[in-house]
Amino acid sequence: MARPLINVPAKIKRGQVFEIKTLISHIMETGFRYTTTGAQIPRDIVTAFSCSYNGEEIFRADLYPAISANPFLTFFTTATESGTLDFKWIGDKGFSETATAKIVVE
């Protein structure tokens, strides 16, 4: 079960800088491990994350095998207008997950 968890303030003052916290369940299998019988465990990680605010990309990150399971990413932006934050994670084995959050700017 891949499940994203987003935390943003529901209401915020125009011009204020606020924090966006994201957490997603993912095993982040490095691809560097072997089973007891010597078979390589294929890499299975989230490779990219992005966030857009009313359609405009405000944050993007590439992820690598050294990043721990259940990646937690947090960043800041400035409140400009009410609307939607769209989040997207993509990864190995066709992994793709999205989430949205609404914010009200007063």
Place this chain on the structure above:
Amino acid sequence: MNRRMSLLRTVVCRAVVSAMTAFAIAGAALGADIPLDKRRSGYADLGRDSKAMQDDDTINPATLWVLDGEALWKEKTGAANRACADCHQDATISMKGVAARYPAFSPARKAPIDLEQRINLCRSEHQQAPPLAYESHDLLALTAYVGRQSRGMAVTPPSDGRLTPFIEAGRKLFTRRIGQIDMSCAQCHDDNWGKKLAGSLIPQAQPTGYPIYRLEWQSLGSLQRRLRNCMTGLRAEAYEYGAPENVNLELFLMWRARGMQVETPAVRP
């Protein structure tokens, strides 16, 4: 298996050997229970970042399991096609305080059962579904969800005389030397807590936060998994998941932690 497991095993084994020597020299007052007011949760010794992670549900990765547990709670399953919620309704009410008094005595088994076993009894008897394996995602999720409903409450082992011999059996296991390292749980967790085992601080082995999100596991894990880890570290053969010995140890640890706060789901290094 965790990617850092083999490395850690080497480190712990080496550390255990040197610790053994160090403790032999230190020769602390042996065999005494920790005074009630000296007990401390592993939380107290977490770093600032790990504390922050446990304190905030939106940062604590264990929340992902709690939410899955909440979804499973409402999901009809098994031949009976019943959900936990069909019988127990709102878990925030019906499951409040339940985890704080497990393991509890099962008249049917004439022995204590832990929370995982209690949940599996409901699956087999009331849902007519196959039991979930220890450490499976779904059992961890349900246990974390049920356990979460007791957070902040005091650990209150049932005052049930039938449990007394099992608590004693748990204490015996806790104080018996085991494995090639030939040490008992108590030698570390009663006599030498607060000291270092290589890089790790030796905690008191308080069971207040389970299931925990352990950074080393990169996952949620049960109390039995944690106990088995320490047994393996002592180069002893760990008791199987669900074995009476593990349940007796869990029971003894909960009795030993009576009155302390439930933290489920906690974060540990």
